[in-house]
Amino acid sequence: MPLAAVNDFVIRFANVNGSGSASANEMFARAIMRMGVPVAPRNVFPSNIQGLPTWYEIRVTEAGHLGARGGTDLMVAMNPQTFAADVQSIEPDGYLVYDSTRAIPPGSLRADINVIGLPLTAMCNAEYSDPRQRQLFKNIICVGALSALLDMDFAELEKLIGEQYQGKDKLIAPNVHALHLGRDHALKNFACPIGLRLKRSDKVGNRILLEGNAAAALGAVYGGATVCAWYPITPSSSLAEGFARYCKRFRHDPDTGAARYAIVQAEDEIASIGMVIGAAWNGARAFTATSGPGISLMQEFLGFAYFAEIPAVVFDVQRAGPSTGMPTRTQQCDLINTAYASHGDTKHVLLLPEDPAEAFDFGAAAFDVADRLQTPVFVMLDLDIGMNHRLCRPLAWDDNRRYDRGKVLSAEDLEKARDFGRYMDVDGDAIGYRTYPGTHPAKGSFFTRGTSHDARARYSEAGATYVEGMQRLLRKLETAKNILPPPLRINAPAATRYGVIYYGSTAPAMTEASEILGRAGHSLDLMRVRAFPFHQDVANFIADHDAVFVVEQNRDAQLRSLIVNELNIDPVRLVPILHYDGTSITARFISGAIGGWLDTLKVTPLRKAVS
Amino acid sequence: MTYLAKPKFHHPSLPKNAIGFTRRDYEASTSTLCAGCGHDSISAAIIEACFELAIEPHRVAKISGIGCSSKTPDYFLGASHGFNSVHGRMPSVLTGANLANRDLIYLGVSGDGDSASIGLGQFAHSMRRGVNMTYIVENNGVYGLTKGQFSATADRGSKSKKGVVNTDNAIDLVAMALQLGASFVARSFSGDKGQLVPIIKAAIEHGGAALIDVISPCIAFNNHPGSTKSLDYVRAHNEAVNRLDVLLGREPITVDYAPGEVVSVTQHDGSVLRLRKLNDDYDPRDRLAAMDFLQQQAAEGQIVTGLLFIDPDAEDLHANLNTVRAPLNQLGDAALCPGSAALDKINASLR
Incomplete structure (x- = not known):
């Protein structure tokens, strides 16, 4: 049975970098978004200008899971260099779209996938004589064909072409023509749509890409x-x-x-x-x-x-x-x-x-x-x-907001001030007052140095003065904890002994993983850390749980080390979940790792076992 | 150095400059350098230059790196903000400070270890960017604070105090600055205040990147026979190409010069530089000829001093970047924040 899914699949374009595929792929992703279906596009590219393999992955996700999923349902394999590996990476019963102008090497196809050959090079050569045009329009023709295969709203693509070439109007017609070439070819030669389909939805809302x-x-x-x-x-x-x-x-x-x-x-x-x-x-x-x-x-x-x-x-x-x-x-x-x-x-x-x-x-x-x-x-x-x-979500700005320039003394302030010392802790928050150079003819100047200094910015190697300064810097970070974005906690519907701490780009995969784990009977409280030094809530969160998974994307569990170090937490209580192969972390990985850990620990409580 | 702090009060008849300041108003902490150090003479020359130019001290930002030379900003212009940065990185800090407020005077103080070794890259790039600054290198050819190692400006064949002969070629910061497009290049000698003070004045008045390489003998580690940066050696090999008078627009010209002896250069700010020629063939407005002359003299072991090159119409980094006339650090929220309406438009374009 060929894979069948509506608004929930992964397409991967395998390209050669420098071939102009990026803008066509991005247009494709945006057109899906315009249909009200959430997308999560990702570039996978080499450290190189031209000639090496690149991939562009689009996760189509009505459910709004924006982390990478892993696996490919439909591979658009346009790079001969990676063709064999690309074919291997397709999910069973998935789809392969390739340029059928040239015969593919025998043995490189699989029996358990559905193959769709588009003679893209031949179509381009018949239509265009300029080599650059042949290259660029190949990408557009391919997108046109996909629109038919996936039942995409074609008007959205046409509209995007118009927007993209606004002001360069003579490029609009040839691009739209290329889209039609691909679409017409697919409609004529294949049963459209295939099992993977797009359907207009309303899940994007006012979000932006x-x-x-x-x-x-x-x-x-x-x-x-x-x-x-x-x-x-x-x-x-x-x-x-x-x-x-x-x-x-x-x-x-x-x-x-x-x-x-x-x-x-x-x-x-x-x-x-x-x-x-x-x-x-x-x-x-x-x-x-x-x-x-x-x-x-x-x-x-x-x-x-x-x-x-x-x-x-x-x-x-x-x-x-x-x-x-x-x-x-x-x-x-x-x-x-x-x-x-x-x-x-x-x-x-x-x-x-x-x-x-x-x-x-x-x-x-x-x-x-x-x-x-x-x-x-x-x-x-x-x-x-x-x-x-x-x-x-859309970017937002409050027009009533004013910049906080911190503790800066103006010439008038200096006139009024009885005393000035750059590093004096006047307010008890461990932050001194500073002046900009050139502020006042006689007051407020100081000497900035990396050598040890006293509260008046004067050079000093006196031990007590040095220690006082270093202690104040520590206290300043205490002040910091209350002005930095606090961590966000999401509790599981039912009480649980387990929590997860994560941060940054792990967020979408973690949200999805907790849903997967929830369905498997593992409920987890979540805490997304948003700043360092850590807010007191982080320590409280750990105290509330028997064990806390710390999910991050490095080998050495760096956030976990910081938590252990800064909050004096027993390391045994923090279980590292680490993904660091350079690809985006996935919900499959997180749920697998945490699920496996919880399964091995799953000891049926004694009173349940004997009852 | 003196261990006796000068008394705060001073005689009422001390001479005052155009803004009513005495020389004492340009002084600062007592130097902690060795007695007789050339660097202290340079600090004194900076004080004299600022006094004569009637600069308000708080309008100067003095920035340095690390080393004996870089300690000196503590010893002049006590009412100015100072910044003793990290080793070899004064130029980047100065560049950033200059970008933030184009209205202040930027005085960069560095040494030969700071600028020619660890900071050679930053030295070069600040010159090629045309940062409006007076960049003074207090050049003694030796690492003083770490007790006498050669620096990168030590001449090949010169001898250290311990008797080691330097086998590395010397870096000539003046030659580099000329090649990199600095618009004011001078070399002077800490022992010749009469030459140095007007050069510093002219550099401060200059509207672009101004380098002054000041040979400043190290009394403790580089003032022995065999050194090419000793007081005696520099005196014996000093080839001054000109003597400089700096005339501000408001000053009447009182000195008579014989025709043909003087080159008169008017800078952007209206200051007039009068150069009394000591070498008939030398024209400080000709960059290529200057480079050629300097190389020839260096080959003969001569140390050429004076105002070596000037482009009076120089433009600076701010002109290149076309920044607004007002200092960037004084722009308020309204000038900087595009506001929510603009953001809504951006949001709309991303759907």
């Missing part, structure tokens, strides 16, 4: 960032580029055309963070975007900013390490390297968004938090959030 890096960049614009210094590194480059794009749109003086921002592509990550710290010291909201290797390079400056108490915002779009690792694969592997960045005793603030909408919120809030706490703040994205389009 965007990438986390773009959302975070927009957050930086809304959060008032004026200085961005960065060094290109996958998978964070599109964040800085997104900032440039949105600034171009929103941040030019309407009269003079001059820029209300400055972006510098620095010579390396050390210079990037140096510029951010210099700008932030001087009162501008500044950030950099980077990934693991960049964080490693920034260590010395991060310790400086911690000790000298300078706000700085760092977006870390994590990728698989160590070293160069897998630059185009996702992980949550920089937690410890950011939380304790730099030599000596340091501790930093981390924000842990789950999706683009939260990346926008935290991206903007990070600047308030950094200014308020006068310390570096990391916004921890990863490749899965940053470089994939994700369906999420």
